[in-house]
Amino acid sequence: MNPEFLKKAEQAKPILTVRTHTKKGGQVLAETSRAVFDFGTHLVGYPKIDFSAVGAHYDAPALIRVRFCETAQELDEDTFLYHGWISKGWLQEEIVRLDELPCAYTFRRRFAVRYVQVEVIATSPKYRLRIDRVGIRSVTSAPEPIAVCGKDETERAIDRVALKTLSECMQYEFEDGPKRDMRLWLGDLRLQALANYQTYRHNDLVKRCLYLFAATADAEGHISQCVFTRPDVAPDDASMFDYSLLFIPTLYDYFTETGDRQTVDDLLPLAEKQIEIAKERFTDDVIEDCDRLGWCFLDWSLALNKQAGAQAVYLYAQKTLIRLLKECGKDASAYESDAARKSAKAVEAFYDRERGLFVSGKERQISYAANVWYVLAEVFGKDDNAALLDRLQACDEAIRPVTPYMMHHYVQALLNSGEAEKARSVIRDYWGGMIERGADTFWELFNPDDPDESPYGGKAVHSFCHAWSCTPSYFFRKYFVEEKP
Numbered sequence: 084m085n086p087e088f089l090k091k092a093e094q095a096k097p098i099l100t101v102r103t104h105t106k107k108g109g110q111v112l113a114e115t116s117r118a119v120f121d122f123g124t125h126l127v128g129y130p131k132i133d134f135s136a137v138g139a140h141y142d143a144p145a146l147i148r149v150r151f152c153e154t155a156q157e158l159d160e161d162t163f164l165y166h167g168w169i170s171k172g173w174l175q176e177e178i179v180r181l182d183e184l185p186c187a188y189t190f191r192r193r194f195a196v197r198y199v200q201v202e203v204i205a206t207s208p209k210y211r212l213r214i215d216r217v218g219i220r221s222v223t224s225a226p227e228p229i230a231v232c233g234k235d236e237t238e239r240a241i242d243r244v245a246l247k248t249l250s251e252c253m254q255y256e257f258e259d260g261p262k263r264d265m266r267l268w269l270g271d272l273r274l275q276a277l278a279n280y281q282t283y284r285h286n287d288l289v290k291r292c293l294y295l296f297a298a299t300a301d302a303e304g305h306i307s308q309c310v311f312t313r314p315d316v317a318p319d320d321a322s323m324f325d326y327s328l329l330f331i332p333t334l335y336d337y338f339t340e341t342g343d344r345q346t347v348d349d350l351l352p353l354a355e356k357q358i359e360i361a362k363e364r365f366t367d368d369v370i371e372d373c374d375r376l377g378w379c380f381l382d383w384s385l386a387l388n389k390q391a392g393a394q395a396v397y398l399y400a401q402k403t404l405i406r407l408l409k410e411c412g413k414d415a416s417a418y419e420s421d422a423a424r425k426s427a428k429a430v431e432a433f434y435d436r437e438r439g440l441f442v443s444g445k446e447r448q449i450s451y452a453a454n455v456w457y458v459l460a461e462v463f464g465k466d467d468n469a470a471l472l473d474r475l476q477a478c479d480e481a482i483r484p485v486t487p488y489m490m491h492h493y494v495q496a497l498l499n500s501g502e503a504e505k506a507r508s509v510i511r512d513y514w515g516g517m518i519e520r521g522a523d524t525f526w527e528l529f530n531p532d533d534p535d536e537s538p539y540g541g542k543a544v545h546s547f548c549h550a551w552s553c554t555p556s557y558f559f560r561k562y563f564v565e566e567k568p
């Protein structure tokens with residue numbers, strides 16, 4: 084742990100704004116009955132419920148099950164049937180014994196919630212349980228709400244939900260999702276920071292997160308995929324190839340936005356280290372494939388081969404590093420020659436000239452993930468990239484994005500290739516599709532072709548307020564300026 088970096092991270096720790104939200108109760112529940120309270124909007128915070136007994140003096144504790152749901156559909160999920168590989172510990176439900184009535188029961192855990200469901204498991208024949216009031220103390224480190232933008236109600240609705248998603252994920256760090264995993268992930272941070280620069284401009288929070296990753300890098304400079312901050316700051320024990328490299332553009336974007344040279348001077352050596360570490364995975368300038376889930380992320384499609392896309396992320400990060408070095412007046416020539424070699428090799432190894440698309444792995448798989456990252460890495464010029472994206476769109480067998488994270492990169496690739504109107508309609512269709520299905524905040528996963536798809540083995544643990552889905556607010560303000568508020 085680097086104490087100097089940790090200190091800088093802690094100095095930038097925000098203060099949370101707390102607000103109180105209350106729903107009046109009055110429902111009287113007998114055993115096995117339940118009541119649902121709808122707060123009308125998504126909140127992140129600490130619930131408190133006031134209970135009392137109705138009937139004779141209570142003569143046994145009340146045993147209740149309380150569920151906290153982000154969406155209405157989640158209320159219908161039978162969580163007992165969830166047996167996926169992500170821990171059941173994330174399910175937002177509590178079994179509570181109320182030994183004394185009346186009482187005000189405060190939940191110690193923080194929840195991401197719109198709907199609160201109270202179900203009575205047991206009282207006694209002598210009394211029933213009355214719910215007098217349900218309250219939530221919501222928390223966020225986002226500054227005051229900001230004005231919504233967009234050219235029509237569809238876009239304004241998307242922007243409103245995106246802003247809400249981002250603000251709910253702004254806590255002591257940029258969290259990936261306030262339901263799960265409640266922590267700082269690098270790929271998520273990069274997109275949150277981009278949206279933040281166009282909206283809340285809480286740039287110290289980005290700085291804090293950059294220093295948290297830097298403080299927890301190991302002695303060789305490996306940056307972890309995510310950082311825990313409770314009870315103490317600690318790195319996860321795994322890294323992902325693409326996420327570690329994305330430290331570079333995250334630092335570059337921060338510098339572009341703030342001009343904070345001190346932070347760049349502190350963190351640039353570590354950014355360079357990411358390229359050195361990543362280089363070890365190449366043989367003759369072609370990245371080695373790997374079948375370990377999570378060696379590289381790109382997207383949550385379990386069928387996705389990551390080989391070609393990983394090389395493209397490397398090129399993208401390295402080119403960003405070159406820009407950063409030059410802007411800091413430093414020599415980047417060694418990186419330039421490496422980038423030229425690895426770009427040429429990528430085309431040789433992965434570009435299928437007949438199909439006009441990049442293919443990945445032994446099976447020569449075609450995916451949005453791989454092709455989009457080659458567009459972002461600018462291996463071809465703008466017009467060629469636009470034509471490549473057309474071919475991609477026409478290719479039925481191409482593996483499509485399943486997360487707003489990958490969809491963000493597709494939209495960015497369209498914009499970089501001069502396809503602003505297509506980019507805009509992707510935003511309207513994809514993010515608008517979540518709103519049509521009732522989203523108050525945007526989701527971790529959304530595959531319109533298969534809305535029940537889950538890489539985890541069940542939707543009960545999905546996060547429905549997931550920061551990497553907040554970037555329509557970035558796109559609208561950065562690229563569609565005429566509708567700026």
Ligand code: RAM
Binds near residue numbers: 268269271380527
């Ligand atoms: C999930 C988290 C996070 C993401 C990683 C790769 O567990 O939701 O947002 O960055 O996967």
